[in-house]
Amino acid sequence: MAYDPQTERYTLPPEHAMALTDETSPAYVAPGFQLMLAIVRAEPRIEEAFRTGGGMEWGEHHSDLFPATERFFRTGYLAYLVSSWIPALDGVEAKLKSGATVADVGCGHGASTRIMAQAYPNSRFHGFDNHAPSIEAARAEAEAEGVGDRITFEVATAQDFPGSGYDLIAYFDCLHDMGDPVGAMRYARRAVADDGALLIVEPMAGEHVEENINPVGRVFSGASVLCCTPNAIATGGPEGVALGTVATEQQLREVVLEGGFTRFRRATETPFNRIFEARP
């Protein structure tokens, strides 16, 4: 922020204005403040979770967290999902254009589901999340955007969502939150068509801690400790693995292959995201 004493005016330099005010920019980070404020409102509960080791579920957070998450991730999905991530998957774009069946697991408020439904009118999309208030919000937003006829939203977990023979099952910034990611992948193997694909979007992170000591890595590492890892711990069953927000590619590969998939690769990436494709 610059201040000119002559005119008594404050000015945001263009690069600051883009990051703080331009909701269409993939560099729009303003919702990150809403997100972090929402997370720290649960500080006493988080402290208790640290003391007991019992974790804390996503739905226990302050209600600001859920719309903030949507606002934080949506701009990246708007900028890249249709233009770059889907085309980076082998043969998936053609199927979506002609008419495919897609599950968006851990869809939250459904920003990714709506963006795909807008872009591929011949396809049908099914969003699932185990957080009921998020599913209610997702339904309302899809109706308001006029894509309600192409999307269904249902409360379901990654290990009991309905349907089978999906051409594409997507996990946007949620596989690392799950208490039993291997179980989720085993379930996905049964739900996906034999020639179908998984799209797994995970926050950008390196294979070693020192690769995450930068502004992006610090934000994701903070979110991991305060939000994502506690959810994984709280919901993990006997096979629980708390991947956390900065899970390495190697850890993700092991989870996906252990779940029964035979191929896993990084299809593309952005400064904030790693985009993986898995195949049966």
Ligand SMILES: C[S@@+](CC[C@H](N)C(=O)[O-])C[C@H]1O[C@@H](n2cnc3c(N)ncnc32)[C@H](O)[C@@H]1O
């Ligand atoms: C970080 S949010 C991402 C939401 C959304 N995909 C997005 O990109 O905006 C993680 C979501 O995963 C959901 N989630 C976590 N574990 C889940 C599970 N086992 N089954 C279904 N949803 C789950 C949470 O309820 C939450 O909505």
